[in-house]
Amino acid sequence: MGTVPSALKHCLSYQHLLKEQPWIGELVPPPQPGQESQTSGLPEYIKIVEVGPRDGLQNEKVIVPTDIKIELINRLSKTGLSAIEVTSFVSSKWVPQMADHKEVMRGIERHPGVRYPVLTPNLQGFHSAIAAGATEISVFGAASESFSKMNINCSIEESIEKFEEVVKSARNMNIPVSKRLYSMGCYEISLGDTIGVGTPGSMKRMLEAVMKEIPLSALAVHCHDTYGQALANILTAIQMGVAVVDSSVAGLGGCPYAKGATGNVATEDVIYMLNGLGINTGVNLYRVMEAGSFICTALNKKTNSKVAQASFNSGTIN
Amino acid sequence: MAAARRLLPRWAGSLRPVRGGGGPGSGNWDGDRGQGPRTGRGTGTGTGTGDRDGNRPRPAPLTPARLCPQISAAAAGALPPRVKVVEVGPRDGLQNEQSIVPTPVKIGLIDMLSGTGLQVIEATSFVSPRWVPQMADHTEVMQGINKLPGVSYPVLTPNLKGFQAAVAAGAKEVSIFGAASELFTKKNINCSIEESLERFSEVMSAARAASIPVRGYVSCVLGCPYEGKISAAKVAEVSKKMYSMGCYEISLGDTIGIGTPGSMREMLTAVMKEVPVGALAVHCHDTYGQALANILVALQMGVSVVDASVAGLGGCPYAKGASGNVATEDLVYMLNGLGIHTGVDLQKLMDTGTFICNALNRRTNSKVSQASCRL
Numbered sequence: 001m002g003t004v005p006s007a008l009k010h011c012l013s014y015q016h017l018l019k020e021q022p023w024i025g026e027l028v029p030p031p032q033p034g035q036e037s038q039t040s041g042l043p044e045y046i047k048i049v050e051v052g053p054r055d056g057l058q059n060e061k062v063i064v065p066t067d068i069k070i071e072l073i074n075r076l077s078k079t080g081l082s083a084i085e086v087t088s089f090v091s092s093k094w095v096p097q098m099a100d101h102k103e104v105m106r107g108i109e110r111h112p113g114v115r116y117p118v119l120t121p122n123l124q125g126f127h128s129a130i131a132a133g134a135t136e137i138s139v140f141g142a143a144s145e146s147f148s149k150m151n152i153n154c155s156i157e158e159s160i161e162k163f164e165e166v167v168k169s170a171r172n173m174n175i176p177v178s179k180r181l182y183s184m185g186c187y188e189i190s191l192g193d194t195i196g197v198g199t200p201g202s203m204k205r206m207l208e209a210v211m212k213e214i215p216l217s218a219l220a221v222h223c224h225d226t227y228g229q230a231l232a233n234i235l236t237a238i239q240m241g242v243a244v245v246d247s248s249v250a251g252l253g254g255c256p257y258a259k260g261a262t263g264n265v266a267t268e269d270v271i272y273m274l275n276g277l278g279i280n281t282g283v284n285l286y287r288v289m290e291a292g293s294f295i296c297t298a299l300n301k302k303t304n305s306k307v308a309q310a311s312f313n314s315g316t317i318n
Numbered sequence: 319m320a321a322a323r324r325l326l327p328r329w330a331g332s333l334r335p336v337r338g339g340g341g342p343g344s345g346n347w348d349g350d351r352g353q354g355p356r357t358g359r360g361t362g363t364g365t366g367t368g369d370r371d372g373n374r375p376r377p378a379p380l381t382p383a384r385l386c387p388q389i390s391a392a393a394a395g396a397l398p399p400r401v402k403v404v405e406v407g408p409r410d411g412l413q414n415e416q417s418i419v420p421t422p423v424k425i426g427l428i429d430m431l432s433g434t435g436l437q438v439i440e441a442t443s444f445v446s447p448r449w450v451p452q453m454a455d456h457t458e459v460m461q462g463i464n465k466l467p468g469v470s471y472p473v474l475t476p477n478l479k480g481f482q483a484a485v486a487a488g489a490k491e492v493s494i495f496g497a498a499s500e501l502f503t504k505k506n507i508n509c510s511i512e513e514s515l516e517r518f519s520e521v522m523s524a525a526r527a528a529s530i531p532v533r534g535y536v537s538c539v540l541g542c543p544y545e546g547k548i549s550a551a552k553v554a555e556v557s558k559k560m561y562s563m564g565c566y567e568i569s570l571g572d573t574i575g576i577g578t579p580g581s582m583r584e585m586l587t588a589v590m591k592e593v594p595v596g597a598l599a600v601h602c603h604d605t606y607g608q609a610l611a612n613i614l615v616a617l618q619m620g621v622s623v624v625d626a627s628v629a630g631l632g633g634c635p636y637a638k639g640a641s642g643n644v645a646t647e648d649l650v651y652m653l654n655g656l657g658i659h660t661g662v663d664l665q666k667l668m669d670t671g672t673f674i675c676n677a678l679n680r681r682t683n684s685k686v687s688q689a690s691c692r693l
Contacts (some may be wrong), residue, residue, distance in 0.1 A: 006536035108446040165420030195688070199655020200614055228685030229655070231611040235579055255689070262685060276578020276608070310575070310640040 017180035043243035045280045047083065049190070049220060050076055050267055052295070053104075054085040054119060056252025058097050059263055060299060066100040068298045070107040075291040076249060077111040078169070080283040085138065086116045089125035105132040123165045139186070188218050191244055193233065195255065196226025200236040209241050220244035223265050225304075226255045231273055238279070247268055250292035251304025266305030268292060319635040364366060368613055398622035400659045402438065404430055404569070404599060405646055405672070408459075409440040409474060411631025413452050414642055415437050415678060421455040423677045425462040431628065432466045435661040436646075440493065441471040444480035459488040476507070478520045485528060492525060493569075494518045495535035496560055498553040499542035501572075515559055522564050534565030535601065539585055540612075542576030543636040550588035558592035569625055572612065574636050575605025579615040586619050599623035602644050605634045606684075609644035610652055617658070630683025631673035645684035646670060 011072060014262040053073050057064055069087075076084050086108065093100030101118070117136040120126040129137060161233065191210065198206070202222075210219065221244075223230040234245055248264030255263040272283045289308050296303045325419040375598055399442075407426050412419055419427075424442075431439050441463060447454030456473070465471060465488075472491040475481040496514055497503045503511050525532045538545075539553045559569045570589065582600075589598065600616040600623075613624055630645030650662050668687050675682045682688060 199652050201656040210450055226609060226685065226689045227651055228645070230650055231607060232652055235614060254391045262688070266607070273578050274453055275606055277580040280493045306605065306641060310605045310634070 012251075040240055040278060042277060044239065044272055045062050045282075046219075046244065048081055048245045048267060048270065048281050049083040049085065049092050049244060049246045050249060050281055051085045051222070051246050051268065052076070052249035052252045054088050054098070054262055055246075056248035056250075058088065058095055059253035059255070059285045063097055064295075064298065066103045066296070067105065069100070069104050072249075072291060072295050072298075073104070073108045073116075075287070075294060077109060079287040079291060080281070081233045081288075082113060082282065083115045083117065083177075086118050087121035088121075089119050089132075089134075090119065091131040092159065102128070105129070105134060111300060116270075138190075146264050186218075187246065188220055189214055190220040190244070191220045192222035192230045192246075193224050194231075196224030196229065198223070198233050199227075199229050200232050202231040203236045204240065207237060208243065211240070215242045217243070222246035224255060224263050225251065225265045226262055231269060234265070234270060236256055236272070241307065249288055250304075252295065252299075262304050264304075266292075266307070268302070268305040268307040273317070320501060324339050331587035336485060344437050345568060346433070351634065360457045375538045375585045391406060396620070397617050397656060397658060398620065400622065401617070401653055402599075402623045403436060403646060403653075403660050403662055404440065404623060404625045406433070406601070406625050406643065407628040407631045407646065409443050409453070410625075411627035411643055412555050413443065413450060413631075414632035414635060415452070415680075417678060418452055419677065421458050421462065423508065423674075424455070426595045427628075427670065427674050427677075428459070428463045428471070430666075430673055432464060432469055433668040434663050434670060436469065436667075437640075437661065439474065444484040444487075444489075445476050457483065457487045460484070460489060469610035472497045475521055477525060479518055481521045481524055487529065489530070491531050491533070491534040493535060494521055494560075495537060496556050497537035497542075497573075498556050499538040499545045501544040502538050502542045502587070505544060507615045509681065511556060515556075515563070518560075519563060524619040526564060532564060533567045533569060534563075535558035535569045535571055536560065537571045537573045540572040541571045541574055543574050549589050550585045553585050554588040554592045555635070557589050557598075563595060566598075566601055567623065568593055569599040569601045569623075571601035571625075572603050573608075574614040575603030575608065575640075575642070577602070577612055578606075578608050582612040582615045583619065586616060590619070596618040596622070597624055601640050604630065604644045605640045605642060613644070614652070617656075619675065624651075628667060628684075629675050629687065631674065631678075639685050643681070643683075645671075648682040651686045 004249050019226045038161045046186075053069060057069065070185055072266075073084060075084055087100040087101040087104045088095060089101050090098055100151070105116075105118065108116065115136050116134070117138050118129050118134045120129050120134075120139060121135045126137060141317065189210075190286055191206070193203075203223075207219075219242050221234060221242055223237075225231075238245070247267040249267045251264055251266030251269070253260060253263040267283075268285060268288050271283050271288060273280055275282050275285065285307070289305070293312070320625055321418065375507060378564050399555045401463075408431070412424065428439055428577070440457040442459045443453040443635075444456050447455055460471075462472065463471065470491050471489070472493050473489045473493040475484050475485050480493060496511060498511075499505070500511055502511065504527060507514060522532060524578055530610060534557075536553060536556050538548055542547065542548055556631065561568055568589075570585070572582075582602075586598075596620050600603070600613060600621055602612045602616075602625075605611075616624070626646035627643030628646045630641060630643055630648070632642040634640045634642040646662075647664060647667050650660055650667060653660050655665065664686075668684075668690060671684055671687050673680050
């Protein structure tokens, strides 16, 4: 804005910003008594579900070596995240990126207090996941028949029947089932804007309808940033009381339906917003940025996180 | 729940009561989350804004506004039915692009923008070419563009000399800018905030004499690259001064994009005690990806004028490689989804973005354009 002589242009690294303006990376301090609360009406705590290693990498073109995946997950385990979606027990024919699901599952460090759910599209995948040491699983349906048909070659009803088998087996083994299909016994339903077309208007309408059927505490939002709307949509959701948000470190994972477009919202950008709202996530933003920098270097790509871009010269830590 | 009276801009019609929102329907949710009842309503009063023919608005009887204290309560439906989008691409956008854009391309850009339905397009800046080489062709641009009736083409005028040159070149509206940060002002134009406003008072007097409306910008409203945190009270103080000097509208700029919905709300709450909401605009940078969320909060608080830049032109001069202005396409996409009228044709806007990105040989910063395969 205004006139900026070129002599003024210089780079501010995140370290510089943190040194001079420590409030940037930190949680905003809780309001003093008598002060207006920034967050009255908003959840005090929001759980971030990190989907980068699964949803993110699944949508990256480059096949990532197993040891890099394990290192990424180990780094994410140290950020304060309480849920990290690790891999997908799906046929490697369909999703080559996830072919090393067993090795990843067995290779990662399991930090106390951190959950490591895996995707299991069918009973076979489920058994394989359990054998590899999984203690939490996810199943997924779609709200669109065509999508279900194109994606997994069956109707929504048929897909749910398949998942019922999975869910039954899991419950028999006393394993908490993550996400989707609440009435079947899923403890949490993550509502995904798969192509990122939603806006705060449609998010509000959708949530109002869902909240009539499912308790707020069982809901999560999984917003894609394909049209740049993710943070505004997430804000709308948390204003309505949703307290679980899915995101992907460095915004990993493009959109398979719009070539060149972005997909998942970046965990860094979500945490930055939540910090600014004074909402507790338990997650250290700087450590997430470091993990993001690590995986972007490994993938030889620029981060999709604007916070990371603004904080480092080229999205990688100096 | 008390009804909220909220100021609407002049072009949207006369004041009408707007029901303040409560939270969404409650249910017997899990009490462990500790969510209290989300009722809430706000009241606000204000008076009309200035208009474009230069009439100074009546001094507002500034009734203290008890605004909705809860971001969540504001969410439930208290959005403006119309939003005026102020397109700053040709000036703020291009000014922060590395390559110098030829004059015919600038003119082509502005003419295409004129065809999209935008009501306000900031055309250029009458500043010394020594400081801002990109804007050296300000007179040619001003004289070369096709000025559509009903569309305003404000230009930046940092001083009286610039103002006179602007008027001579045919400008019918000008902008001046202050900042909420002393250090930023010192480094930018080598004087204090107070001194900068004194300089602008010359421009204000001349503008008044010539019946030319003046828009005021306040920079660094949510943070400064030099000072760090900026107090909301300071922003309110500078905004009030510029409004009292005669600016018909105050555009509040998050110059380094560092703000979040939390700081946006805090800042607007303070400013709205001094300046009527109908005279306020937000100018959000997307450097940290927060722009649309910040704009949403501003809309929820009654702001109905939003600045944006086609294709998200203009990087951030303070964070190398980072983005700057929010993309007009992404803003219009969100407003369309909210059912808010802008009068802007998104397809034509995307076409314009494609045009200028080709000319600049760069990728668009607009995600909507990227998703629509207009890389």
